[in-house]
Amino acid sequence: MAKITLDGLRHSYMPDPKGPQDYALKSLDVEWQDGGAYALLGPSGCGKSTLLNIISGLLVPSQGRVLFDGRDVTALPPDRRNIAQVFQFPVIYDTMSVFDNLAFPLRNRGIEESRVTSRVHEIAEMLELTSMLKMRAANLSPDNKQKISMGRGLVREDVNVIMFDEPLTVIDPHLKWKLRSKLKELHQKVGVTMIYVTHDQTEALTFADQVVVMQEGEVVQIGTPVELFERPAHTFVGHFIGSPGMNVLPAELRDGAAWFAGHRIELEGPITPGEGRHEIGIRPEHVSLAEAGLPGRVRKVMDMGRYWIVEAIVEGSDKTRVAAMVQSDPTAVGDAVHLAFRPDQTRLYRDGRIATTRQGGNA
Amino acid sequence: MRKVNQKGWLFVLPVVILVAFNALVPMMTVVNYSVQETFGNNQFFWHGLGWFQDILRSERFHAALGRQVLFTVTILLIEVPLGIAIALAMPRKGFWVPVCLVTMALPMLIPWNVVGAMWNIFALPDIGLLGYFLNHVLGIDYNMTRDPVAAWITIIVMDVWHWTSLVVLLCYAGLVSIPDAYYQAARIDGASNWAVFRHIQLPKMKHVLTIAVLLRFMDSFNIYTEPFVLTGGGPGNSTTLLSIDLVKMALGQFDLGPAAAMSLIYFSITLLVSWLFYTLMTRHDTH
Amino acid sequence: MKKRAIIPILYIIFLMLPVYWLVAMSFKTTQEILGGFSLFPQRWTLASYRTILTDPTWYWGYINSIIYVTLNTVISVTVALPAAYAFSRWRFLGDKHLFFWLLTNRMAPAAVFALPFFQLYSAIGLFDTHLAVALAHCLFNIPLAVWILEGFMRGVPKELDETAFVDGYSFPRFFARIFLPTIKSGVGVAAFFCFMFSWVELLLAKTLTAVYAKPIAATMTRTASSAGYELGLLAAAGTLTIIPGAIVIWFVRNYIAKGFALGRV
Numbered sequence: 001m002a003k004i005t006l007d008g009l010r011h012s013y014m015p016d017p018k019g020p021q022d023y024a025l026k027s028l029d030v031e032w033q034d035g036g037a038y039a040l041l042g043p044s045g046c047g048k049s050t051l052l053n054i055i056s057g058l059l060v061p062s063q064g065r066v067l068f069d070g071r072d073v074t075a076l077p078p079d080r081r082n083i084a085q086v087f088q089f090p091v092i093y094d095t096m097s098v099f100d101n102l103a104f105p106l107r108n109r110g111i112e113e114s115r116v117t118s119r120v121h122e123i124a125e126m127l128e129l130t131s132m133l134k135m136r137a138a139n140l141s142p143d144n145k146q147k148i149s150m151g152r153g154l155v156r157e158d159v160n161v162i163m164f165d166e167p168l169t170v171i172d173p174h175l176k177w178k179l180r181s182k183l184k185e186l187h188q189k190v191g192v193t194m195i196y197v198t199h200d201q202t203e204a205l206t207f208a209d210q211v212v213v214m215q216e217g218e219v220v221q222i223g224t225p226v227e228l229f230e231r232p233a234h235t236f237v238g239h240f241i242g243s244p245g246m247n248v249l250p251a252e253l254r255d256g257a258a259w260f261a262g263h264r265i266e267l268e269g270p271i272t273p274g275e276g277r278h279e280i281g282i283r284p285e286h287v288s289l290a291e292a293g294l295p296g297r298v299r300k301v302m303d304m305g306r307y308w309i310v311e312a313i314v315e316g317s318d319k320t321r322v323a324a325m326v327q328s329d330p331t332a333v334g335d336a337v338h339l340a341f342r343p344d345q346t347r348l349y350r351d352g353r354i355a356t357t358r359q360g361g362n363a
Numbered sequence: 364m365r366k367v368n369q370k371g372w373l374f375v376l377p378v379v380i381l382v383a384f385n386a387l388v389p390m391m392t393v394v395n396y397s398v399q400e401t402f403g404n405n406q407f408f409w410h411g412l413g414w415f416q417d418i419l420r421s422e423r424f425h426a427a428l429g430r431q432v433l434f435t436v437t438i439l440l441i442e443v444p445l446g447i448a449i450a451l452a453m454p455r456k457g458f459w460v461p462v463c464l465v466t467m468a469l470p471m472l473i474p475w476n477v478v479g480a481m482w483n484i485f486a487l488p489d490i491g492l493l494g495y496f497l498n499h500v501l502g503i504d505y506n507m508t509r510d511p512v513a514a515w516i517t518i519i520v521m522d523v524w525h526w527t528s529l530v531v532l533l534c535y536a537g538l539v540s541i542p543d544a545y546y547q548a549a550r551i552d553g554a555s556n557w558a559v560f561r562h563i564q565l566p567k568m569k570h571v572l573t574i575a576v577l578l579r580f581m582d583s584f585n586i587y588t589e590p591f592v593l594t595g596g597g598p599g600n601s602t603t604l605l606s607i608d609l610v611k612m613a614l615g616q617f618d619l620g621p622a623a624a625m626s627l628i629y630f631s632i633t634l635l636v637s638w639l640f641y642t643l644m645t646r647h648d649t650h
Numbered sequence: 651m652k653k654r655a656i657i658p659i660l661y662i663i664f665l666m667l668p669v670y671w672l673v674a675m676s677f678k679t680t681q682e683i684l685g686g687f688s689l690f691p692q693r694w695t696l697a698s699y700r701t702i703l704t705d706p707t708w709y710w711g712y713i714n715s716i717i718y719v720t721l722n723t724v725i726s727v728t729v730a731l732p733a734a735y736a737f738s739r740w741r742f743l744g745d746k747h748l749f750f751w752l753l754t755n756r757m758a759p760a761a762v763f764a765l766p767f768f769q770l771y772s773a774i775g776l777f778d779t780h781l782a783v784a785l786a787h788c789l790f791n792i793p794l795a796v797w798i799l800e801g802f803m804r805g806v807p808k809e810l811d812e813t814a815f816v817d818g819y820s821f822p823r824f825f826a827r828i829f830l831p832t833i834k835s836g837v838g839v840a841a842f843f844c845f846m847f848s849w850v851e852l853l854l855a856k857t858l859t860a861v862y863a864k865p866i867a868a869t870m871t872r873t874a875s876s877a878g879y880e881l882g883l884l885a886a887a888g889t890l891t892i893i894p895g896a897i898v899i900w901f902v903r904n905y906i907a908k909g910f911a912l913g914r915v
Contacts, residue, residue: 058547079553091548093562104562108553152552371742374732378752378792381729385789386755389766452657461903465896466662469669472895474867476852477888484675484881485668492671495687524665531661585759588852606761610853613765626762633757 002069002160004032004055004193009064011050017062024050026217028064032161032195037187039208040197043240047217048197052163055195057081068160084153084162088169090145094138098129101137102151109156123155126186143175150183154190161193168203180206201241205229213237220352229283231358235349238281244309247287247322251280251348258348261317263294266343269357276351282341284309287324289331290340296322298335312337396623414624424625426600427608428632434604435583438522442579443572445523446530451564453535464535467528479592482521486593507594511601518590518602522583530575537571538564573644577637584633605629669892675885683881698886711866712890714780715849718863721784723844726791727799727837734799735825739808749800752793760853763789768857782858783865787848794847795840802836835905842902849895866891 009028020026025047032038040048053059055066057078066074073081084105093101102120111119124130127147132140137148146167153162164183168176184207187194196207204211205225213221213228213236220234232238238246251258251265258265260280267280289310296312299321308330311321322339331337348355397414418424453463470478488494488506497505507514541563549559587606590596596603596611603611609629613622675683676698677691702708736742737749767786768777776782810832814824830837856868870887 053547056547056551058550078547078551083551085548085551087544087548089542089544091542091544093566095562095566104554104558105552108555108558149548152548365739365741367742368736368740369742371736371740371745374736375748377729378733378796379748381725381785381788382752382755382792385763385767385786386758388770389763392766392769393762449657449661452654454655454658463658463662465899465903466665468899469892469896470665472846472850472892472899473888474850474852474891476867476870477891480870480884480888481668481672484885485671490683490687490881492667492689499687524668527661528665581757585757585761587759587761606759609759609761610764613761619765622765626759630758630762633759634754637754637757 002193003034004161005065005067005070006030006051006055007065007067009051009054009061009066011047011054011059011061011063023062024217025054025061028219030212030219030222032193034069035191035193037184037207037209038193038195039204039211040195040214041199041201041204041211041240042214043199046214048199048214049165051214052085052165052195052197055161056083056085056163082156082158082160084156084159086146086149086153086162086164086167088166090142090149090170092137092140092145092148094136096137097133098124098135098137098140098148099133101148102129102133102155105152105156119155119157123151126154126189127151127182142170143172143179146171146179147182150186154186154192159192161195164194164196164198166198167196168198168200176203183207201243205241213240215240230345231347231354232281233354235279235281235352238283242283242285244284244323246281246283248349249280249282249317249320249322251278253278261294261314261320263314263316265341265346267346267348267356268344271348272350272355272357274350274355278355279349279352280346281349282346284323284325286342286345287322288340288342289324289326289337291338293338293340294322296337296339298331298333298337301330301333303330310337312339314339393623393626396619397627398620400620414620415628418621418624418628423608424628427603427605430601430603431584431605434519434522434586435580437519438526438583439576439579441519441523442527442530443576446527446575447534447568447572449527449531450534450538451560453531455539464532467531469528470525471528475588476592478521478525479589482517482524482589482593486517507598509598511598514594514598514602518593521589521593522586525589526579526582529578530572533571533575534568537568541567569644573641576644577640580640581633581637584636672885672892673889675881676889678882678885680880680882695882698882699890701883702886702890708866708869708887711864711869711887714859714863715855715865715867715891716894718780718783718787718855718865719845719848721780722787722791722848723841725784726788726795726844727841730792730795730799730840731830731837734796734803735829737796737800738803739811749796752796756790756793758789760851764853764857767854771858777858778860778862778864780863783855783863784848786854786858787851791844791847794843798840798843799833799836802833802839806832838902839905842898842905845898846895 006028009025010023011025012023014022017023028051040051042048050059054061057073057076057080060075064074065072068081078085093104096104099120102123103116106116106119120133121130124133127150129144129147129151132144137145140148150162150164150167153159168179171179180203183194183196196204198204205228209224210222211225211228212219213234215234215236221228221232221237223233228237228241232241232246235246235248239248249260251260253259253271256271258267258271258278258280265280294314296314298310298312300309300311302309302311306327308326310324310326310330312324313319313321324339344358398411399409400413454460473481483491485491485493486505486507488498494505497503504510505513507517545563545567546559549563554562585606586604587610590602590604591607591610594602596607606629609622609625612618612625674689674691677694677696678688679693679695679697682688682692737745763786771777771782771786776785806829810828811824814828815821819828852865852867855865859865859868866887870884870891
């Protein structure tokens with residue numbers, strides 16, 4: 001087990017990258033603590049698989065270093081890094097039994113057979129595969145195959161990190177949930193550092209202690225699921241996490257305050273100095289229909305079961321819709337309403353990044 | 364699951380008619396000949412299974428069958444491993460892939476008698492490139508019209524030249540269909556190159572290898588034109604394979620009865636071996 | 651370049667050597683060929699090619715071959731298409747046995763059929779016609795075409811058919827307008843293999859023809875045996891038979907590897 005440090009990583013698939021647009025990864029500095037459960041979250045094509053392959057050693061980065069416990073492993077091949085990886089589609093050795101599949105990484109490393117047997121049984125027990133050990137792996141269902149892939153990572157006692165590359169893609173929806181909680185349980189039991197790559201926010205938020213959100217080759221925020229939800233450091237995070245995502249409203253700065261559609265909006269705290277494109281961000285959870293507030297007209301009402309999502313256009317803004325999550329008494333389309341923003345959850349973003357500091361708190 | 368629809372017969376009818384016309388009528392003719400005796404003048408007499416007994420006991424047939432089995436086994440033992448090795452060493456992407464595929468497939472598109480003629484010219488002792496090289500550069504006495512061993516080696520090398528590409532192309536098709544993740548997982552699992560071959564590449568090639576071996580068995584067992592043009596079955600009878608012997612008997616000597624009986628035995632052997640091999644290879648598959 | 655690239659390179663050199671020798675021979679004069687060994691033609695001559703391209707018995711051989719090969723390819727693929735569709739989409743009485751029986755015809759030694767074919771096609775008055783050879787080659791080409799096409803068609807989800815029928819397509823229109831374009835690479839591969847096996851086969855083609863439909867391959871063997879060793883001529887004729895194959899293969903280069911691999915075993 002090890003602490004993993006990514007130091008100034010950049011990667012381009014082109015032999016001769018010109019500008020930042022040619023890079024799949026643009027300058028990354030991240031530290032992953034030993035034994036943590038991390039998720040790497042971002043839309044398809046944001047560079048998360050590239051990053052994963054760099055950590056596992058399947059790719060050598062164009063620039064920067066990968067450190068395991070301070071030791072530079074950037075140039076080491078995967079088999080000398082002591083890492084394990086579970087792929088999107090289950091990789092199993094068709095001709096072998098489940099037992100032989102699990103034993104394969106150990107036998108390749110010349111571990112004595114008695115140790116192999118006990119270790120395989122231990123892991124099979126953990127993964128609930130014991131009853132299938134004698135079966136041919138090729139005939140199993142996708143979720144069991146994926147468990148075998150995981151098992152091949154877990155049997156090795158010396159692994160520094162286990163990485164999961166969207167491992168639930170081919171699993172049936174009702175089994176996804178089961179496998180995910182199994183994974184969480186395994187992490188608590190064995191305490192190996194795990195990195196879980198996904199574009200699915202539910203998977204990321206339920207699995208990880210720390211979520212790394214990526215966009216276009218950059219890390220935009222690292223934080224606990226709660227932090228990401230409550231105080232997105234970037235409009236992308238606000239938008240990507242949560243359902244529906246955060247309202248992002250065009251704003252202008254006047255007299256040291258933020259204005260939206262001609263209305264002055266109260267923010268969580270003082271605005272940091274700077275110039276750029278400004279936006280106000282507030283989650284629908286913190287917008288309510290009230291007696292007073294921004295006057296608007298309802299354009300859409302969605303019944304979500306236990307609550308309603310009301311979308312309204314505020315007077316004075318052209319087309320920007322503001323979503324509000326209301327618990328009761330929804331209005332009808334066309335109604336005139338007033339929208340109230342909770343000031344301590346209302347933030348200003350400059351060029352995407354947060355530009356307010358919390359009253360009395362840190363930035 | 365496919366639906367039951369007897370209309371399917373309507374769709375396959377043209378195929379059945381055309382193939383049956385070509386297969387059943389001649390096959391009936393052969394069966395008919397095989398149980399009759401003729402002394403010319405289109406007079407035929409019932410001969411029962413006599414020809415079959417004669418053929419099965421005849422030394423000539425045993426010898427031809429022996430040569431045929433030796434030939435087929437030899438070329439399979441060379442072409443299959445060689446084809447796998449070449450397919451493994453081929454580039455997976457880039458400019459060279461189509462170049463390799465096209466040059467490798469070329470021998471298969473040359474008419475079979477031209478293949479024979481080409482190798483004949485190539486192997487002529489004093490004026491052929493191969494013959495000249497062996498005789499005058501390496502100093503080996505090589506003449507396939509006199510020496511049965513030389514003749515055998517030449518027809519085997521010719522067949523390897525002609526058909527190894529089929530095995531290569533099939534294995535290559537199997538190899539490129541393996542997702543990268545398999546290789547990556549194997550590297551992470553610390554697998555050696557041999558383990559990767561044994562546990563990933565070979566199992567994934569099983570399907571195409573079955574086809575390759577079946578086709579190579581069938582076609583090499585039925586081979587006629589190339590060795591006939593190259594050696595004419597000689598020197599002596601040393602390269603007279605089954606088909607060559609059959610044509611000699613049927614068209615050369617016009618021994619219709621024995622030739623027909625031999626045809627049926629010959630066809631049955633091909634069918635039986637193909638079926639056995641196919642059953643063996645697909646025994647474990649559960650679709 | 652990686653070290654293992656040496657294997658395919660050596661193999662390709664091995665493949666090209668006899669071809670080179672054939673081509674080199676075709677540009678040599680008869681005296682030079684019989685006069686002794688020379689790696690390159692000393693005096694280039696096009697005499698052999700001139701003979702072939704001006705003598706009708708020679709060039710008609712090519713035309714005959716191309717006619718019956720084309721005819722066979724068209725017939726084989728046309729009848730194989732509906733059959734492959736039926737095999738890939740439906741179950742019907744005896745379908746598996748039928749499929750296997752079709753494939754067994756691929757295993758029949760051509761030598762077995764030589765004489766009966768001669769008698770059959772003589773009896774129906776087709777002896778020495780292009781159609782006779784084209785039909786005879788159907789024996790092994792139709793099963794092959796059905797086999798390849800069935801593999802490609804099975805890869806097309808049957809929802810495509812169902813959607814089209816729901817949209818009100820009639821079967822023939824669906825087949826021609828939607829299904830065929832979807833599997834056109836499969837049709838290409840099947841046509842390629844039919845072309846290939848019909849082009850390279852000699853025994854049946856020779857048996858079924860005498861004068862009018864005589865294939866180039868037969869012309870060659872007769873020249874080689876009757877007029878003694880006219881090696882230059884033989885080499886030139888051989889070289890010319892490689893060209894159609896090379897052209898066809900270039901068109902399907904991206905599909906050849908796939909063609910067989912998709913078949914059902």
